[in-house]
Amino acid sequence: MNGDSEKFNFPIMLAGEPLYAVDLRYEPYLFYVQRPLFYFSGLEDLPATSRFFLIQSKDLPKLQADVRWNSLQPRLLAHTNLFRGNDTMLFNVTANQLDQ
Numbered sequence: 001m002n003g004d005s006e007k008f009n010f011p012i013m014l015a016g017e018p019l020y021a022v023d024l025r026y027e028p029y030l031f032y033v034q035r036p037l038f039y040f041s042g043l044e045d046l047p048a049t050s051r052f053f054l055i056q057s058k059d060l061p062k063l064q065a066d067v068r069w070n071s072l073q074p075r076l077l078a079h080t081n082l083f084r085g086n087d088t089m090l091f092n093v094t095a096n097q098l099d100q
Contacts, residue, residue: 020046020053025086043069050093052077057087069093 018036021027022043030037040046043066046053055063057079063069074091081087 017051020050022046022053022055023059024054024056024088027080027086027088029080052090052092054088054090057089060089063091071095 016035018038019033021030021037021039022045023041024030024039043055043059043062046069048068053074063074072093072095074093076089077092078090079087080089
């Protein structure tokens with residue numbers, strides 16, 4: 001298991017909690033992610049209740065400009081190393097969750 005995959009299997013993510021990948025290219029570390037993983041082509045496709053999602057770093061301006069997600073104030077949890085010209089960022093959103 002490489003260091004990037006370990007970043008995305010930390011205890012803050014409850015077992016079975018889905019991870020959403022937005023417009024990602026081939027990322028070998030995702031093979032090791034031990035939770036449901038769903039792929040979407042854009043931020044607009046993410047379910048409103050998404051708690052954890054990955055984007056390419058080059059898409060950060062899109063996230064920051066997106067009214068829906070910007071209002072929910074996603075928090076950066078991890079950033080992968082550059083691999084074949086790509087790197088990814090893991091975000092957590094808690095503002096869209098009902099008190100449980």
